[in-house]
Amino acid sequence: MAVNQNNLLKCFLLFLIIGVAFAQRKQENKKRPASNDEDVSTSSQCPEPNGYFADAEQCDKYYACSGGEITEKLCPDGMVFNDYSPDQEKCDLPFNIDCSQRSKLQTPQPSQHCPRLHGYFAHSDESICDQFYYCVDGKFNMIVCPAGLVFNDKTGICTWADEAKKKGCTTKDVFNFECPKVNETFALSHPRYTDPDDCQYFYVCINGDVPRRSGCKLGQVFDDSTKKCDWARKVPECVDWYKDQLSDDELYALENPTTKKPKHQPTPFVSRRKPMRPKKNKSEPSPPPEED
Known part of the structure; x- marks a missing residue:
């Protein structure tokens, strides 16, 4: 009887050891990165x-x-x-889409101005920052960014040059303008400066050091004395800016737009029926007859 108990005890210990070893092996497999064969x-x-x-x-x-x-x-x-x-x-x-974890791509099928059949792609000339190509089935359309913006390779849209961070397309490259050095207090006001080449435009220096080009509406120019847009005739140094673009009558029309007449309002309906007299209350006595 004692022999049978010893054998049972040995068997139990053997199964226990095997179970512990199996659990450890399973835990190690979880930690170990999958091989290429396993991925497939x-x-x-x-x-x-x-x-x-x-x-x-x-x-x-x-x-x-x-x-x-x-x-x-x-x-x-x-x-x-x-x-x-x-x-x-x-x-x-x-x-x-975030492709950072699965960066492989199919073999490109390039055509003129299109590195791939579909997508938005920068101009092949790195010095041309404000133009890009929209490609569909290998056919391209050239698109020009609004004034002051450049094509951003990372987002596929036009953005400010300081956001695009593209080589050869910095704010200095694009604008040929640098913000003057100012004290910290004045820099926080985002100072404005005239565009030396265009009266209609001006530069806003974000936090005093990042220039962004902005503009006044047609007929107006930037007044450096007030740091605001005003009509060209009121700014002596830019009074003739629109001389070859707009006539005096056109400038006057821009400054004095005609007000639209209010739409005709229909005449309110007036009833021509005679008002009805209120009915007498039967409980009220009748007025006495008038004496002759």
Whole structure:
């Protein structure tokens, strides 16, 4: 009997040791990064029976799952898969998607001014900061940014030069203007300065050191004495600025816009029926007859 108990005790200890070793091995596997083989086996299966799922490495590749059947798909060249919802199959511009963790892309299919078939791309001449190309199916349209803005490669839109931080397109490169050095108190007021080449425009120095070009409306110029926009005829140094652009009558019309007449109001309805006399209350006595 004692022998059987010893054997049982040995078996129990053996199973306990094996169980502890298995648990430790499982914990180590969780901490260990997955190998490439494991990545392939995982990506070849549907995470859910139905839906659209991003590839783990390539930003423009994704998988469509239907009833557990997986199909590999690719976005049009220049676009990437938007994985915000497994219920939506959507390819988007890379400016809107974070591809930092899956940075691989398909081989480009370039054409004139289009490094890829679709997207927004900077001008090939790095010194041209305010022009870019919008490409669809490899065909381009050139777009010019509003005055004072440059194309931002990171966002795909026109922004201030200090926000774009693009080489060769700094505020100094774009404007050829530097904010004068001022004391800290005055700098906080975002001082304004005239544009030496254009009376209609002026510079606002953000916090005293970052210039941004702004402008007055048509017919007005920047008055350096008041630091405000005013009509050209009131600013001696810019009185003839619009001489070759607008006639005196046009300038007068801009300064004195005609007021619109109020719309005709319909005559209020007036009833022509005679007012009805109030009915007598039967409880009230009748007035006495008039004497002759």
